[in-house]
Amino acid sequence: MPKIALFVTCVNDVAFPSTGIAAVRVLERLGVEVDFPEAQTCCGQMQYNTGYPAEAKPLAEKFAGDFRGYDAVVVPSGSCGAFVRDVHPRLLGADDPPPVYELTEYLVDVLGAQDVGAYFPHRVAYHPTCHSSRLLKLGDRPTRLLRRVAGLELVELPGAQECCGFGGTFSVKNPDVSAAMGADKVAHAVESGAEYLIAADNSCLMHIGGTARRSEAPIKTLHLAEVLASTADSPYGASA
Amino acid sequence: MKDVYLGMPSFPEAARTATKDERLRANLTRATHTIRDKRAKAVTEIEDWAELVEAGKAIKDHTLRHLDEYLLQLEAKVTEAGGQVHWARDAAEANRIVAGLVKAADGGGDQIREVVKVKSMATQEIGLNEALAAEGVAAYETDLAELIVQLGDDLPSHILVPAIHRNRTEIRDIFRANMARYGRPAPEGLTDAPADLAEAARLHLREKFLRAKVAVSGANFMIAETGTLVVLESEGNGRMCLTLPETLISVVGIEKVIPSFRDLEVFLQLLPRSSTAERMNPYTTMWTGTAAGDGPRTFHLVLLDNGRTDTLADTVGRQALRCIRCSACLNVCPVYERAGGHAYGSAYPGPIGAILSPQLRGTASEIDASLPYASSLCGACFEACPVAIDIPEVLVHLRARVADAEPGHRAERAAMQAATYAMTHPAAYRAAEAAAIKARRLLPPDRKLPLGPAKAWTETRDLPELPKQTFRQWWKENHR
Incomplete structure (x- = not known):
């Protein structure tokens, strides 16, 4: 039985625990043993990308310590996954890091799964977040998984490749441009006719969803893991 | 750098105004998306695009590593071919040199009072037009978009299409109101039809080409091996300036040198497809010093540092010097699309400007200190860059520099x-x-x-x- 360590990420831990729970459910359903190293906290991306590499380094060191010895680390976030994989080795001087997989990479590449036995009877659009598509190069892994979800209708998102405008501290340092980008993303999501906008990053979804709620736009946001965790027996929303 | 940019507000402040300007937003969105889509198509036509990008990057990196040698070789070759080479440490020195050369140029007994200009980023960077004006010399922009900007008392907002923030109705109004002040007035009853606007500009400019004794240009490339300068353009107005006047003064950043003529092949593919999305640009002009009975009789090359050596000293930031000014990064940038070019407070707007200006000018001013943050780090610029400049990486690197330096x-x-x-x-x-x-x-x-x-x-x-x-x-x- 494959065994992984879940890096839930600090944002998911505090603000979107349902995403972490969903990731655990999907992985366990597919026969994976999930461990959650409880010392884990944050990857340090915010510090690093805001210009504080010295403040990010202790977190990279801590991450390496917390996840040492695991065969695989699975992260339900494209952005944190990319940061850990691309930047941590640079910060630490390439000290044999554990293999880190974003959730869909692990499902598709390692488990060879396409149909994860999910059921989600809704019309959805998928937003390829910038870091998951340009840094991790997830490609069509997320949509391959989504297409095999029973009851799910996947519709095209206009301007899918365009950034939503979150950008970490960019969202508060350049709030006007960030908001303008967010408003366009919400407009595109509404235009797609989807009920849910799905992505692999909750921080982007927090920005898009917060923009949508403020403008009362008819679109809901949801992390991909929660779609994949939803089954006919235990559909999304029933137990939450 | 240019006085007009001194005291610019920080990026977020300038962007706040721009995001609320509906007409500007509409102009920019339409223009950037059109050219963005065309570029994507032009690039996929080439099977080995990724290898070309690698080659372009490698040539630039190699040249930058041996910049001292190639610049000396270039100087020797240009001099051998009848040109004169001048070295300018900064904007003020470059402006002083050019003003001196213009005044000393042969005006057939009269002092030269005007020059025609080929579109050039380096002369925008150093504020040459303003410096010449202060010396009583009028510099006339001859690139159509630069002409629109100049006639409108405006600033360029894009590297390739400096008047991207203007639509044709605005351009017609600018021509009608201001052409007469600079020379031949706009024709009676000028409409906003593109052909009519182009004809008005043609008539206005033709007068200047035929009269000009001195031209000022930049260059896209300088070839060390032969001492050849290369200008790529679309309109042919550049070629008018490069061939008709008796004196040609080219102001070129030192990072524009490439080792050999063969290297040009790579960039002549990368640049047009990345900038105008053309397979080949309409006009490529090359000249090597001077030639008897053909083109300018006097040729001066002003090699401009203006912060480039300092930039070269930074192992992460130096990749910005690979830039070939194609502006692909501007056209794919969601922040540029919404903030507009003026918010970047320099001749270099968009993602490349956000990493170039704080390096060339330093991060002491409010605008320069704010530029590294003018990005959501989405990475679209890196993806589009034909010389693989990892702009997000440099942005984050410069944020650290700002955070370390600024008490704020x-x-x-x-x-x-x-x-x-x-x-x-x-x-x-x-x-x-x-x-x-x-x-x-x-x-x-x-x-x-x-x-x-x-x-x-x-x-x-x-x-x-x-x-x-x-x-x-x-x-x-x-x-x-």
């Missing part, structure tokens, strides 16, 4: 340190988490954080209400 970032650093402390001390982390969950909010009230991030967020967005339980608590209760 003390509060932010304290907040980052506090966050790191909490994240590396389990008890502190648990306490912070518990407090957040108890308050059911993600950000503490504004007064506790620098820069008012909570307010900046909540002006346009709701914050998620925090759940009753963290993941960690769920795991403990249900799983362990």
Whole structure:
């Protein structure tokens, strides 16, 4: 039985625990043993990308310590996954890091799964977040998984490749441009006719969803893991 | 750099105005998306595009590593071919040299009072037109878009299409109102039909080409091996300037040198497809010094440093010097599309400007200190760059430089340190988490954080209400 360590990420831990729970459910359903190293906290991306590499380094060191010895680390976030994989080795001087997989990479590449036995009877659009598509190069892994979800209708998102405008501290340092980008993303999501906008990053979804709620736009946001965790027996929303 | 950019407001402030300008937004969105789509198509036509990009990057990196040797070789070759080479440490020195050369040029007994200009980023960078004006010399832009900008008393807002922020109705109004001030007036009853606007510009400019004794240009490339300068353009107005006047003065950044003629092949493919999305640009003019009875009789090359050597000293930031000014990064940038080019406060707008200006000018001014943050780090620029400049990497690197240098970032650093402390001390982390969950909010009230991030967020967005339980608590209760 494959065994992984879940890096839930600090944002998911505090603000979107349902995403972490969903990731655990999907992985366990597919026969994976999930461990959650409880010392884990944050990857340090915010510090690093805001210009504080010295403040990010202790977190990279801590991450390496917390996840040492695991065969695989699975992260339900494209952005944190990319940061850990691309930047941590640079910060630490390439000290044999554990293999880190974003959730869909692990499902598709390692488990060879396409149909994860999910059921989600809704019309959805998928937003390829910038870091998951340009840094991790997830490609069509997320949509391959989504297409095999029973009851799910996947519709095209206009301007899918365009950034939503979150950008970490960019969202508060350049709030006007960030908001303008967010408003366009919400407009595109509404235009797609989807009920849910799905992505692999909750921080982007927090920005898009917060923009949508403020403008009362008819679109809901949801992390991909929660779609994949939803089954006919235990559909999304029933137990939450 | 250019006086007109001194005292520019910070990027977020300038962008705030731009995001609310509906006409500007519409002009920019239409223009950038059109050229963005065309570029994508032009690039996929070439099977080995990725290899070409690698080659372009490698040639530039090699040249930059041996810049001293190639510049000396270039100087020797240009001199051998009848040109004169001048070295300018900064903008002021370059302007002084050019003004001196213009005044000393042969005007057939009269002092030269005007020059025609080929579109050039280097002369925008140093504010040459303003410097010449102060010396009583009028510099006339002959690139159509630069002409529109000049006639409109405006500033360029894009590297390739400097008047991208203007639509044709605005251009017609600018021509009608201001052409007469600069020379031949706009024809009676000028419409906003593109052909009519182009004809008006043609008549206006033709007069200047035929009269000009001195031309000023930049260059896209300089070939060390032969001493050849290369200008790529679309209109042919550049070629008019490069061939008709008796004296040609070219102001070129030192990073524009490439080793050999063969290397040009790579860039003649990369540049047009990345900038105008053409397979080949309509006019490529090359000249090597002077030739008897053909073209300018006197040729001066002013090699411009203006911060480039300092940039070269930075191992992460130096990749910005690979830039070939194609502007592909501007056309794919979601921030540029919404903020517009003027918000970047320099001749170099968009992502490349955000990493170039703070390096060439330093980060002391408000605008330069704010530029590294003018990006969501989405990476679209890196993806489009034909010489693989990792713009996000340089942005983050420059943010660290700003944070280290600016006293204004003390509060932010304290907040980052506090966050790191909490994240590396389990008890502190648990306490912070518990407090957040108890308050059911993600950000503490504004007064506790620098820069008012909570307010900046909540002006346009709701914050998620925090759940009753963290993941960690769920795991403990249900799983362990």
